[in-house]
Amino acid sequence: MPDLTTKDALLEKIVELTGQIKDKIVTALGKYLPLSGGTMTGAIKGNPLTLTGDDGEGNSADLLINADGTLILNGNDITPQKSTTKNTPSSVSVPDNTTTNLLSFTLEKGTWFVQVIGSFASNATGFRQIVIATSETGGNADRYKNFRGPAVDGTSTVITFSTIIEVASTTTYYVNVTQTSGSTLNVDGGYKIFRLSSIN
Numbered sequence: 001m002p003d004l005t006t007k008d009a010l011l012e013k014i015v016e017l018t019g020q021i022k023d024k025i026v027t028a029l030g031k032y033l034p035l036s037g038g039t040m041t042g043a044i045k046g047n048p049l050t051l052t053g054d055d056g057e058g059n060s061a062d063l064l065i066n067a068d069g070t071l072i073l074n075g076n077d078i079t080p081q082k083s084t085t086k087n088t089p090s091s092v093s094v095p096d097n098t099t100t101n102l103l104s105f106t107l108e109k110g111t112w113f114v115q116v117i118g119s120f121a122s123n124a125t126g127f128r129q130i131v132i133a134t135s136e137t138g139g140n141a142d143r144y145k146n147f148r149g150p151a152v153d154g155t156s157t158v159i160t161f162s163t164i165i166e167v168a169s170t171t172t173y174y175v176n177v178t179q180t181s182g183s184t185l186n187v188d189g190g191y192k193i194f195r196l197s198s199i200n
Contacts, residue, residue: 078197087190094120094179094187101136102189103175107167110198117160118177118189124153126180130189132163133174144173151181164196 049065064072070079086103094100102118118130131146147161165173177187 076198081195083192083194085190085192088188091121091186091188092177093184094177095184096126096182097178097180099131099137099176099178100187101174101176102187103191104136104172105175105191105193106170106172107165107193108170108195108198109167111196112165112167113162113194113196114165114173115160115162115192116175116189117158117191118175118187120151120157120159120177120179120187121185122153122155122157123179123181123183123185124151125182126151128157128159129178130159130161131174131176131178132165133176134171136174136176151179 051063051065052061060074062074066072070077072078084105086105088102092100092102105114114132116130116132118128120128127148128151129146129148132144133142133146134144135142144165145161145163147159149157149159151157175189175191177189179185179187
């Protein structure tokens, strides 16, 4: 049996036996490789492949690679997910200095990549802020992540940021915005999310 104690050797064997794309496997497995002192079963292309070994930190690791490309680590589905994108169906009127919800999304347990964007109508006064929060009002205690910047004159002010959210149990998050132009502004927004792993 070939030496599977290095990351490259293990990846090459996985690709050989499963026909999966190497980049997809690297993305999905990341921190779980290399396995050391492992054994391999299911060594026929197209059939499920099971790898059993150590994750390098003294923990046992059992990885099942199914013929459909799903990846199961110690009973947890760690298959990369397709992204979900949503935009506001129409502009939202946001009063001066009032936190206003644009959209919400619900994440199940796992580690998620989240990107949000807010586009504020042209006005040179005050600041613009976009927040990911666990409530529609987005008070300081409820904020997960936020970004604030100055307004731009003569064109829309667009604010966007990305973050990683580790979710312990199913949680709803809200994309909230605030502006201090001195008047009501129309704001468009959106988000893009995808799950990196079902465990954290």
